[in-house]
Amino acid sequence: MIRINLDVMMAKRKMSLNKLSELVDITPANLSILKNEKGKAIRFTTLDALCQALDCQPGDLMEYIDGESQHST
Template sequence: MIRIKLDVVMAERKMSLNRLSELVGITPANLSILKNENGKAIRFTTLDALCKALNCQPGDLMEYIDETENQD
């Protein structure tokens, strides 16, 4: 499973959803879907814009979690 850590990075940068939306060029509603891990996909152009606006790497925004490790 891929976990989106956009909320963590935004908090570290003290970036509001509305401000990030302006910088990235996507609606606050679509950004919120991504932030709340309800999205199914992300475009590379959006990922690029997020990294630029937040001054981070793609790996700062996402992490892989092996779901089989937590199953008994």
């Protein structure tokens, strides 16, 4: 399972969902889907825009959780 840590990076950068939405040109609703781990995919262009806006690496936004860890959380 891939966990999206968008909310963590937003908090570290003190950035609101609406401000990030403006910077990456994605609707707040679609950004919220990503933030709440409801999305099924992410485009590389979106990932690139998020990394630029949050001044981070893709690995800061995503982490791999193996099957065993998934059941323990």
